Amino acid sequence: MADSNEFEPKIAAFLCTWCSYAAADLAGSSRTQYPPNIRVMRVPCTGRLDPFLIIKAFNMGADGILISGCHPGDCHYLDGNLYARRRFVMLNELMQYAGVEEERLNFTWCSASEGKRFAGVVKKAVDRVKTVGPWMGFDGQGFSKKEGDLINEQL
Amino acid sequence: MSNYDSISQEISEIAKKLLKESKVDKVIGFGLGRFTKEITPIFIKKAEDADRLIFNKNCEMSLTKYLLNYKGEKVAIVAKPCDSRAINAYLSEDLIKREDLVIIGINGCPGIEGNTACEECNIRNAVICDYSVGQEMSEEEIQAEIEGFEDEIDKMNQAERLAYFQNEFERCTRCYACREACYVCNCEQCFTDSNKPKWLGESVKLNDNFTYHLMRGIHMAGRCVNCGACEMACPEGIDVRAFAAKMCSAAEEIFDYKSGMDPEQKTLLSEYKVDDSEKGFME
Numbered sequence: 001m002a003d004s005n006e007f008e009p010k011i012a013a014f015l016c017t018w019c020s021y022a023a024a025d026l027a028g029s030s031r032t033q034y035p036p037n038i039r040v041m042r043v044p045c046t047g048r049l050d051p052f053l054i055i056k057a058f059n060m061g062a063d064g065i066l067i068s069g070c071h072p073g074d075c076h077y078l079d080g081n082l083y084a085r086r087r088f089v090m091l092n093e094l095m096q097y098a099g100v101e102e103e104r105l106n107f108t109w110c111s112a113s114e115g116k117r118f119a120g121v122v123k124k125a126v127d128r129v130k131t132v133g134p135w136m137g138f139d140g141q142g143f144s145k146k147e148g149d150l151i152n153e154q155l
Numbered sequence: 156m157s158n159y160d161s162i163s164q165e166i167s168e169i170a171k172k173l174l175k176e177s178k179v180d181k182v183i184g185f186g187l188g189r190f191t192k193e194i195t196p197i198f199i200k201k202a203e204d205a206d207r208l209i210f211n212k213n214c215e216m217s218l219t220k221y222l223l224n225y226k227g228e229k230v231a232i233v234a235k236p237c238d239s240r241a242i243n244a245y246l247s248e249d250l251i252k253r254e255d256l257v258i259i260g261i262n263g264c265p266g267i268e269g270n271t272a273c274e275e276c277n278i279r280n281a282v283i284c285d286y287s288v289g290q291e292m293s294e295e296e297i298q299a300e301i302e303g304f305e306d307e308i309d310k311m312n313q314a315e316r317l318a319y320f321q322n323e324f325e326r327c328t329r330c331y332a333c334r335e336a337c338y339v340c341n342c343e344q345c346f347t348d349s350n351k352p353k354w355l356g357e358s359v360k361l362n363d364n365f366t367y368h369l370m371r372g373i374h375m376a377g378r379c380v381n382c383g384a385c386e387m388a389c390p391e392g393i394d395v396r397a398f399a400a401k402m403c404s405a406a407e408e409i410f411d412y413k414s415g416m417d418p419e420q421k422t423l424l425s426e427y428k429v430d431d432s433e434k435g436f437m438e
Contacts, residue, residue: 085427089436093401093409094372099315
């Protein structure tokens, strides 16, 4: 790890169990290195992801989010990610309009065989979040140490 | 554009006729309150009372939500163009039955005083109605009305936008008047009242206020008709319509979608196209 003064973002990663979670698994089993900044949450499908969960992640102090699912057309449930795509486009518009930096919102697709690509995606997402710095919350007050501990526990 | 007096007169005549012929049980419209002489929603059941129905620049509330209280009854409703879109949305979600409903639609809506949504409104004729009142406005007339409108917040940069909304939502007391006034907000249990999962804290803090408005905003995506009722209802004068209005303009721009234009229409997020835009996605 780099020296302790450097900002290391915490990124809430929502991965679809059929593709991206398997891609993360493949990256691990093939010993591809990727930054340890993501906290993985496995969801059955990106179509299950309520936009509320993403807003809530920011409310609780995640510096950024990463959402990855199956490529359009490859969904295990046929069209779950196609519904999700519209939702994320709208959510992205809303968050940017509200003044959240676009670098904090990372949406992408990763199939189960793309372990290398997954490592690249994580690296890119971490770099993007690093360029905008720590998330100070919607109130701009930052997160106190006590709350920070909670976040370490929960994210 | 039609004028208020002629619209009021026409509404009263139609209501009188409907009630005399017993085509409906009641007419929902605007009228003066019994004591305050301010505009309130009124429910007319007798033909002789139909003269109480009026329409003027203060008729700000959306009457559409009352339709949910009178399911199974024959009801006539006075609908501004935005209300007629809301009725369409209810019909498309199977919340009300078309055959139970008589819609008195207002064409060439002259707008409501103090409602900023009317300044950017490009639907000024009722999109669904049984009886229409007022004069229909042509596309050119509507364009002339909204010419020069620009979204001020869209022109700000990211930090200015965040500061603007922080400043606005700091005043929010989370009284949920915006939710009560909104026709979209008809969930049996609102996410704000849910404690498992618990989306928001109870106390009124900026962080949670902001989160509430974002969550409300994403619920509006593809459903809001930009009627401005939320903003008119806000006792603190907060720009609560901003997120919803952004969702309307983004849906129109990205997906070419306008909510409530057709009773058969699906909502934006309940359908998809294979070649949908991936705006904002990582490379």
